[in-house]
Amino acid sequence: MTSSEGQQHPLGIYFKIWTLLFVLSAFSYMVDYFQFEGYLRWFLIIVFMMLKAGLIVAVFMHMMWERMALVYTIIVPPLLLLVFLGIGTLEGDHVFLTRMIFFGGAE
C-alpha cells in the first residue's frame, strides 16, 4: 500500500456533480432574483446550501469513499456547532430585547 494509490474514480461522476453544483447555485441565485421572502426564502437558502455542501464534501473531497473512522472524525465534531448556534440565537434575542427596552428601538 503506497500513498500514490489514492482515490481513483471514473471521470463521469465529477462532471455530473459539477453540473449539479452549477444548477444548485443557479437555483440559489434565483431565490434572490425572484425576491422570495420570509420562511420560504430561508428554507430554500438552507436546502440549496446543505445540498451543495454535501455534494462537495462527499464527492469532490472523496468523503463517501473514505473509511468510516475518518468520516466520523471529521463529520461528528461540527455537529456541536448546532449547540453553539442555539446559544448564539438565545443571546442575540436577549440583546435585542434589552436594547428595545433601554433604547426603545431608536438608538
Place this chain on the structure above:
Amino acid sequence: MTQSAQAAMAGAPLLDGTPGVIADWSSDQSAFKKTPWGKVMMWIFLLSDTFIFSCFLIAYGTVRMSTTIPWPNPSEVFALNIGGNHVPLLLIAIMTFVLITSSGTMALAVNFGYRKNRMVTFWLLLATALLGATFVGMQAFEWTKLIVDEGVRPWGNPMGAPQFGAIFFMVTGFHGTHVSIGVIFLFIMAFKVLRGKMDREEPGFMTGRKQDYGMIEIMGLYWHFVDLVWVFIFAVFYLW
C-alpha cells in the same frame, strides 16, 4: 509491538461499519487505515478551520439578530448596473460560479494526477489557480466599490446597521485570505508537477519526503474547503 505482531496485524482483514470504527480507533498508532498521514492532517486542519469560520458566521447571526437598526439589504448593496439594468447580487453570483468552476477543474486535476498524466494535471492546476486569482480580483473590486463608492466602514455605513461593515470585512476578508493562500500553493504545485517532481518522486525542498500525486489530492481538499466555506457565506450573508 514486535515485528511479527505488526506483520500479523498488516495481514488481518479490516472490519467495516461500526465494528470497523471501534477496531480502527483502538488499534494503536495507526487509526486511519489506507489514508496517507498528510491527508489526515489536512482533514484535521480543515476541521479546525471549520470551527473558525463557524464562529464568524454564528457571531454574524447574533449581531444581525440583536441590532435594532435595519440590516442593509445585501441584494441591493451588491447589485450591479449593466447597461442601465439593475441586476441584484450579480457580482456575487459570478464569483460563486467562478469558484465552483475552479472546484471542478481541481477535482479533475486530482483524478488526472492519479492517472500520472503530467501535462493535463499541470494545465488543470494552472486553470484552477487562475480562476482562484480571478475570484480574488473580483473580491478586490467589490471591496473597492463598497469602501470608495458606498462609504462602508467597519464602524458604520450609510445603509443601515453599523455592524454590517465589521462583519462583511471580517468574513469575506478571512475567506479571501484563504483563497489567496490557495492560489499561491496551486501555482507552486502546478510547477512541481510540470517539472516532473511527482513522477521522479524527488524529495520536497522543505520536508525532504518523497513527493507523489497524493499531494494533489491534499491540495484539492484545501481548495474544495475554500469553495465549501463560500457556499455558506453566500447563503447566510449574501442571500439571507
